[in-house]
Amino acid sequence: xxxxxxxxxxxxxxxxxxxxxxxxxxxxxxxxxxxxxxxxxxxxxxxxxxxxxxxxxxxxxxxxxxxxxxxxxxxxxxxxxxxxxxxxxxxxxxxxxxxxxxxxxxxxxxxxxxxxxxxxxxxxxxxxxxxxxxxxxxxxxxxxxxxxxxxxxxxxxxxxxxxxxxxxxxxxxxxxxxxxxxxxxxxxxxxxxxxxxxxxxxxxxxxxxxxxxxxxxxxxxxxxxxxxxxxxxxxxxxxxxxxxxxxxxxxxxxx
Numbered sequence: 001x002x003x004x005x006x007x008x009x010x011x012x013x014x015x016x017x018x019x020x021x022x023x024x025x026x027x028x029x030x031x032x033x034x035x036x037x038x039x040x041x042x043x044x045x046x047x048x049x050x051x052x053x054x055x056x057x058x059x060x061x062x063x064x065x066x067x068x069x070x071x072x073x074x075x076x077x078x079x080x081x082x083x084x085x086x087x088x089x090x091x092x093x094x095x096x097x098x099x100x101x102x103x104x105x106x107x108x109x110x111x112x113x114x115x116x117x118x119x120x121x122x123x124x125x126x127x128x129x130x131x132x133x134x135x136x137x138x139x140x141x142x143x144x145x146x147x148x149x150x151x152x153x154x155x156x157x158x159x160x161x162x163x164x165x166x167x168x169x170x171x172x173x174x175x176x177x178x179x180x181x182x183x184x185x186x187x188x189x190x191x192x193x194x195x196x197x198x199x200x201x202x203x204x205x206x207x208x209x210x211x212x213x214x215x216x217x218x219x220x221x222x223x224x225x226x227x228x229x230x231x232x233x234x235x236x237x238x239x240x241x242x243x244x245x246x247x248x249x250x251x252x253x254x255x
């Protein structure tokens with residue numbers, strides 16, 4: 001993939017020092033194709049904030065791809081390259097990384113659950129606990145913790161939005177369908193599939209969380225302290241598009 005990538009992130013107006021360093025390492029690599037960063041302060045509902053990220057990306061940047069990542073994750077250079085090297089404008093326009101959530105099992109113990117899913121005819125979407133290691137695979141649904149998606153797909157979703165959604169809220173929605181509540185990630189995947197798009201995930205592109213709980217299937221679930229030092233950034237009521245690579249490369253500190 002030779003196109004430019006914009007990172008989109010929803011946070012509380014701050015960026016952790018660890019994630020900021022990840023962004024710096026990516027921006028300093030001339031082959032990384034990191035173009036801009038869109039940062040949106042959480043404005044009440046995550047679903048609404050994700051829509052603002054996409055709208056800002058489309059209207060204020062000319063990047064070809066949007067990589068949405070959660071603010072409490074780490075994004076290594078290895079994971080970055082696995083994602084962008086797996087993506088293809090036509091064949092694989094949606095590629096997810098491997099992110100884990102923590103859920104209680106039947107014995108009331110927390111376990112890491114991969115947010116990549118396959119459809120079961122009897123039970124619906126189910127997490128793929130048996131995913132192959134370090135492979136690019138097709139899936140039926142993914143979470144939004146790490147999602148690389150081409151601009152044309154987002155424009156297509158906007159074009160096919162319902163009158164109620166309009167053009168500004170055309171991407172993410174959550175709510176109940178026939179008595180079952182669905183989050184924005186499940187319904188987003190469902191809309192992509194309904195328009196004929198294939199969804200892929202790279203199981204080697206793992207994004208660990210900085211806090212809460214350990215986030216890989218191969219490690220013991222454990223509490224991890226959140227870094228106490230934060231890099232402050234301007235809190236925004238709506239959105240902020242930053243040419244982060246240019247800012248970093250112009251800084252005397254990095255010359």
